Amino acid sequence: MAGEIPQAQPPPAVPDPDRERYPYLLLWRWRRNPLRRPSDRLRAWVSLGLVLAVLGAAPAAMFGVGDSAYRHYRSTAEHEARTRDHRPAVLTHDAPRHPEPGSDEAKKTRYPVPVRFTGPDGASRTGRTEVEPGLPADSTVLVWVDDQGRITEPPLTAEQIRSRTMGWAILAFLGVVVTGLAAHAATGLVLHRRNLAQWDAAWANTAPRWSRHP
Known part of the structure; x- marks a missing residue:
């Protein structure tokens, strides 16, 4: 139809010279240039x-x-x-009970409790080790003891x-x-x-x- 206004078209894409020359711009310090110092x-x-x-x-x-x-x-x-070696130790006090017995958190929780054990020299010693919640006094656990008779890590x-x-x-x-x-x-x-x-x-x-x- 004569006189009908054509639909607007997007402008033609204009090439970006900087984008085309981008790899060369990265190495501009190596190229000869009157502005290069x-x-x-x-x-x-x-x-x-x-x-x-x-x-x-x-x-x-x-x-x-x-x-x-x-x-x-x-x-x-x-x-x-x-x-270091594993030695049996006896709890001298009850271990605290966990607020949520039987829970996954209770299975992973350990409480420091005083224990009595025999050192490498045969003398009776005391120390603290982490045990499961709720263990009663006189329970036996295994602890790692160093050559000085101290409870230590494995x-x-x-x-x-x-x-x-x-x-x-x-x-x-x-x-x-x-x-x-x-x-x-x-x-x-x-x-x-x-x-x-x-x-x-x-x-x-x-x-x-x-x-x-x-």
Whole structure:
């Protein structure tokens, strides 16, 4: 129908030159550019060096620290296994009762209770250990005792050794990464301040010529 107003159409898509050149913008410090300063090139080389250093040092630190931690904890576990043993102990007081007997929480709850046991030297000793709720006095439980006759924790298990070793290895890896990021930030800050100082010096030489009156 003549004179009918055509339906509005969306504007044609306009290519975004910045988006097309985005990969090149990431490497602008490496390309020849009249605006590129010597500090820009220096910062690019420093960034590349730090990336390569972190990529090489982080895995090495992770494996090195992890191996040292594993050896340490394995040696500790072997020493604990030699110097600690299970001994029977007798409760000298009733263990507190749980507010909800028979519940899942009650099955996991443990209360510290004084006990009496015989040390490695044969002498009677007293201490405290965690027991199930509701145990009456004179009940017998097993406790771990060290070579000094003190109630202690059981020797480290293989799972505990693995988890602690992994924790130290991850901390070493993250430490190298954080150190690299900190060095990159510090380098950028130093170069930025240097650029500002050079800008101030250049402006101090140029400003008088701009402010002259004819």
